[in-house]
Amino acid sequence: MSLRGEVAQVSVEMETKSPLPCPNTVTVRRNPHRRARPTPSTTAPQIPVPSSSSSTIDRDIPSFPIQDILSIEIPQKGQSPTKPDLPSSSSSSTDAPVSENLRVYLRIRPLLPPKATVRNGGAGEQNHRSRAKNAWPQNLANKGSARDKNAMKKSGEACLTVNDFQSVILSPPLALKESKRIKSEVYGGFSQVFPPDSSQGEVYERMLKPLVEDFLKGKSGMLAASGPSGSGKTHTVFGSPREPGMVPLALQQIFKQSEGNNSETFRSFSISIFEINSERGKGEKAYDLSPDGTELSMQQSTIKGLQEVVISDAGQGESLIARAMLKRATGMTNANSQSSRSQCIININSVVNKVDEVGNNAVLTIVDLAGAEREKRTGNQGTRLLESNFINNTSMVFGLCLRSLLEHQKNPKKPLQKHFQNSLLTKYLRDYLEGKKRMTLILTVRAGAEDYLDTSYLLKQASPYMKIKFNNVEESSIKNGNKRHVQALPRVEQPKRMKLSGLEAQPEEGKCIGEEQGLSEEEASQIFRLDVNENATRKSDFPGLAEKERNHQIMQNFTKAIWNVLKEYNQKLKVAESEIQSLKENLTNEKTRSLELGKELEDLKSCCTCSKGLHGDASLVKICTSSESIVELNGSNNVEEKDVDLHSSSLRASNCNDTLGKCDSCPRQDKYVFSQEKGGNFSLKLSGFNCVDNKQESDATESSSDVDIRNASRFCVENCNQQNYQVGDIYPKIRHDLGDLNESKSLGVKYNYPDANVTEVAISYSRSHGIVRDDSCSSVELDQLLTKEDKESWDLPPSPKEDAAFTQARSGLDVLDSEPISGTPYRDLNLEKLSRKPLLASSIWPRDCSALDVEDGIMEPVDLLDPPQSQKEKVTFTKECDADVVPNIEPRVDSSRKLEKPKRRLLPASSILVRDFSALGVVDDVEKPKSNRPGRKLAMDERKTTQGRIALLRLLKINPPP
Numbered sequence: 038m039s040l041r042g043e044v045a046q047v048s049v050e051m052e053t054k055s056p057l058p059c060p061n062t063v064t065v066r067r068n069p070h071r072r073a074r075p076t077p078s079t080t081a082p083q084i085p086v087p088s089s090s091s092s093t094i095d096r097d098i099p100s101f102p103i104q105d106i107l108s109i110e111i112p113q114k115g116q117s118p119t120k121p122d123l124p125s126s127s128s129s130s131t132d133a134p135v136s137e138n139l140r141v142y143l144r145i146r147p148l149l150p151p152k153a154t155v156r157n158g159g160a161g162e163q164n165h166r167s168r169a170k171n172a173w174p175q176n177l178a179n180k181g182s183a184r185d186k187n188a189m190k191k192s193g194e195a196c197l198t199v200n201d202f203q204s205v206i207l208s209p210p211l212a213l214k215e216s217k218r219i220k221s222e223v224y225g226g227f228s229q230v231f232p233p234d235s236s237q238g239e240v241y242e243r244m245l246k247p248l249v250e251d252f253l254k255g256k257s258g259m260l261a262a263s264g265p266s267g268s269g270k271t272h273t274v275f276g277s278p279r280e281p282g283m284v285p286l287a288l289q290q291i292f293k294q295s296e297g298n299n300s301e302t303f304r305s306f307s308i309s310i311f312e313i314n315s316e317r318g319k320g321e322k323a324y325d326l327s328p329d330g331t332e333l334s335m336q337q338s339t340i341k342g343l344q345e346v347v348i349s350d351a352g353q354g355e356s357l358i359a360r361a362m363l364k365r366a367t368g369m370t371n372a373n374s375q376s377s378r379s380q381c382i383i384n385i386n387s388v389v390n391k392v393d394e395v396g397n398n399a400v401l402t403i404v405d406l407a408g409a410e411r412e413k414r415t416g417n418q419g420t421r422l423l424e425s426n427f428i429n430n431t432s433m434v435f436g437l438c439l440r441s442l443l444e445h446q447k448n449p450k451k452p453l454q455k456h457f458q459n460s461l462l463t464k465y466l467r468d469y470l471e472g473k474k475r476m477t478l479i480l481t482v483r484a485g486a487e488d489y490l491d492t493s494y495l496l497k498q499a500s501p502y503m504k505i506k507f508n509n510v511e512e513s514s515i516k517n518g519n520k521r522h523v524q525a526l527p528r529v530e531q532p533k534r535m536k537l538s539g540l541e542a543q544p545e546e547g548k549c550i551g552e553e554q555g556l557s558e559e560e561a562s563q564i565f566r567l568d569v570n571e572n573a574t575r576k577s578d579f580p581g582l583a584e585k586e587r588n589h590q591i592m593q594n595f596t597k598a599i600w601n602v603l604k605e606y607n608q609k610l611k612v613a614e615s616e617i618q619s620l621k622e623n624l625t626n627e628k629t630r631s632l633e634l635g636k637e638l639e640d641l642k643s644c645c646t647c648s649k650g651l652h653g654d655a656s657l658v659k660i661c662t663s664s665e666s667i668v669e670l671n672g673s674n675n676v677e678e679k680d681v682d683l684h685s686s687s688l689r690a691s692n693c694n695d696t697l698g699k700c701d702s703c704p705r706q707d708k709y710v711f712s713q714e715k716g717g718n719f720s721l722k723l724s725g726f727n728c729v730d731n732k733q734e735s736d737a738t739e740s741s742s743d744v745d746i747r748n749a750s751r752f753c754v755e756n757c758n759q760q761n762y763q764v765g766d767i768y769p770k771i772r773h774d775l776g777d778l779n780e781s782k783s784l785g786v787k788y789n790y791p792d793a794n795v796t797e798v799a800i801s802y803s804r805s806h807g808i809v810r811d812d813s814c815s816s817v818e819l820d821q822l823l824t825k826e827d828k829e830s831w832d833l834p835p836s837p838k839e840d841a842a843f844t845q846a847r848s849g850l851d852v853l854d855s856e857p858i859s860g861t862p863y864r865d866l867n868l869e870k871l872s873r874k875p876l877l878a879s880s881i882w883p884r885d886c887s888a889l890d891v892e893d894g895i896m897e898p899v900d901l902l903d904p905p906q907s908q909k910e911k912v913t914f915t916k917e918c919d920a921d922v923v924p925n926i927e928p929r930v931d932s933s934r935k936l937e938k939p940k941r942r943l944l945p946a947s948s949i950l951v952r953d954f955s956a957l958g959v960v961d962d963v964e965k966p967k968s969n970r971p972g973r974k975l976a977m978d979e980r981k982t983t984q985g986r987i988a989l990l991r992l993l994k995i996n997p998p999p
């Protein structure tokens with residue numbers, strides 16, 4: 038086809054397909070076989086396209102980001118091509134919210150350390166070389182193919198090369214290329230890519246200067262540096278003395294520019310700087326890095342207690358920053374010898390005070406994020422690893438917030454996730470992360486082959502961020518004259534403003550605040566004075582700020598004072614608590630002690646009352662004698678003391694738990710039965726005694742209540758051991774003629790109550806008539822009470838244990854008084870009176886005999902088993918009368934009991950009996966043996982020979998009977 042023919046065809050096609058008028062000039066390609074790319078625009082920037090000669094190099098590049106390139110804002114004529122998207126704050130004059138894209142910058146850290154650079158022939162030369170090495174496509178476009186190959190060889194060391202001022206090419210290392218077939222990728226859309234040889238000044242000019250300019254116009258903004266560990270974030274933000282970073286450069290510009298401002302406008306600046314870190318990975322904490330900084334707290338998105346230090350020139354600001362950097366948490370890792378372990382936030386605050394109106398506050402925030410770390414790369418372990426987790430987590434949350442914002446902006450139906458809640462940093466930067474305020478990101482990367490993974494991850498993660506838009510509410514508010522934005526700055530707690538009118542106002546203010554805080558006037562004024570002094574030392578050229586600062590200090594001092602007061606109270610409270618605790622313990626101890634004492638008392642009482650012998654709580658009732666005799670009640674205080682008619686009376690007591698009973702089985706009513714009733718009462722019934730002697734039963738039974746025991750060798754008192762009741766002591770009323778009773782004495786007989794643990798002992802015997810004892814008493818127990826001689830003389834089975842056993846048994850005896858062999862002497866004792874006064878157990882023989890007094894004609898008791906030493910008369914009597922009968926027991930006197938001297942005590946019958954006998958001097962009459970064993974009788978006779986008898990025997994020897 039001829040050229041003319043081609044042109045004609047094109048013309049026809051255009052006429053038929055396009056309704057638009059035909060352009061004046063039409064370019065027709067000579068080579069029709071090649072598809073022409075759509076021409077975006079005649080004014081499109083000259084995008085350098087790699088020539089075909091570089092096809093071998095770009096073989097692996099998957100696709101050229103043509104769409105991204107096409108979406109780039111086309112710079113207007115005259116605009117610097119290196120600033121394609123620099124914001125123009127004055128561009129928008131409408132009242133609608135200013136919407137702009139998030140600016141993302143990329144800075145590549147040089148591969149070689151700066152020192153090496155210097156050694157290799159100077160920074161300028163090296164920078165040139167570095168640029169030549171990495172800045173693509175300039176290298177390829179400008180140099181020859183041989184040099185290109187060389188460059189590529191060298192670039193084998195680097196994974197990242199600059200594609201153009203807005204894009205980079207990420208090439209995997211050879212190993213990965215071959216094994217995983219990973220291809221090179223182009224990442225574009227950056228606001229600006231800073232090649233490794235970019236200076237700090239360049240970066241500042243392109244990246245931060247526009248923000249600072251806006252800041253000076255009252256617009257807040259934020260720059261955040263993000264990237265892997267050791268990629269140069271801190272270097273970019275703070276720099277070094279030789280290469281000052283963004284913050285110092287910004288400060289310089291701020292003060293330089295504000296100097297030339299309108300004199301009507303007072304502008305003051307302050308700096309606050311703090312860090313957020315996590316000690317050992319546990320929780321996040323914020324610390325103020327300013328000179329007097331302490332730990333900070335955060336409420337919602339507001340940091341509380343953060344100090345704002347007023348600065349009047351850049352130098353002040355720089356030195357403040359330098360000091361803060363010394364306080365910042367850093368650590369050594371394989372990736373960075375001085376790796377930041379915290380997120381650092383610097384706020385440069387600007388307060389504009391115009392003469393007639395309150396100006397707009399603006400904040401320029403610069404954030405140096407701690408770099409994301411891979412364990413393999415950093416070699417972190419232990420605490421460092423925990424810190425890494427915190428750092429990575431914060432980076433992740435930061436990224437999630439931006440992603441969520443992007444998705445929400447793409448599809449407004451998708452709710453904006455509240456990822457910001459997951460870290461302090463994102464909480465603090467909430468407004469920025471929710472697209473309400475302008476934000477700028479700078480990504481720093483290392484271009485080394487070993488950094489491929491880190492770099493790739495960062496680029497992949499960050500490349501969508503560029504599409505995020507900010508609806509700059511703040512800016513539109515300013516334009517509308519709306520001052521709400523001042524409140525919209527949540528970062529630093531605004532101190533309360535206070536109105537002052539000269540010096541006179543000072544004490545008033547102090548007082549007022551004191552009242553407010555609940556402090557005394559003196560304290561308040563003192564604090565206020567302190568505050569004023571402190572304030573006075575501060576350099577402040579700006580009255581508004583000075584006032585603000587002063588008020589802030591006042592509040593701070595008050596807070597401290599209150600804190601101290603609270604601390605003191607807290608300490609006092611603790612002391613009081615500990616005192617209460619100790620008192621409680623004492624109380625518990627005392628209670629326990631009193632319980633124990635109570636128990637002891639109970640035990641003692643029960644011991645004293647011998648109540649155990651009768652079913653637990655039951656009282657022991659002792660009957661000593663017949664209707665004329667004494668009724669003694671042992672034990673329970675609940676026993677109502679009454680006059681007792683032994684034949685019909687009953688004693689009542691509460692607390693008796695056992696079943697009452699009556700000894701119905703007893704055939705005779707001459708026995709005293711102690712029994713208990715159901716319902717807690719007990720009663721004492723006089724039922725007489727059922728005293729029978731095995732051999733003289735008939736005599737005993739027939740003799741009714743008057744038992745003549747003269748012929749009885751043994752009297753057995755029947756123990757009515759019915760099921761639920763016990764016979765207490767049963768003492769037969771033994772009536773005998775005094776003259777018939779030659780010798781008698783009382784001993785204890787051990788009663789063994791089967792249902793009770795305690796035994797009671799009461800024995801009465803008359804030498805001449807035998808023994809009165811309980812049938813139920815085991816022979817062993819009885820044996821323990823009696824001596825061998827007794828047994829022999831009384832015809833009892835011999836005991837293997839003899840005296841020792843007796844002594845042993847004696848020690849545990851609870852003894853009831855023995856029944857006296859009553860007779861005339863009894864009547865001498867004013868029995869009527871005695872019978873109306875029952876004795877307590879403690880006064881009963883043998884335990885308390887020693888304590889008995891002789892009063893009202895009552896004879897003193899003689900404890901035959903344990904005679905008191907003081908009573909010689911009785912002891913003597915016993916010896917004289919019963920030297921061979923009475924068990925050889927050493928008298929034992931309980932000294933503790935001696936102390937108690939009851940006034941009037943009832944005498945045990947036994948003692949009376951003994952006394953009576955001693956008085957009667959009836960020794961010889963004992964010679965009438967009642968034993969039914971002749972041999973024994975003889976032996977006794979031999980032993981008990983009296984003088985009369987000896988004389989009689991002599992006579993018989995001299996004159997033997999025929």
Ligand SMILES: Nc1ncnc2c1ncn2[C@@H]1O[C@H](COP(=O)(O)OP(=O)(O)OP(=O)(O)O)[C@@H](O)[C@H]1O
Nearest residue numbers: 146147266267268269270271272373376377407408
């Ligand atoms: N553009 C640069 N030019 C020269 N030196 C640089 C550059 N970027 C970084 N460095 C040097 O690299 C080292 C590590 O940089 P820097 O501490 O800023 O890394 P970082 O990203 O802050 O690391 P981290 O997250 O662990 O704190 C420093 O010694 C710094 O001087």
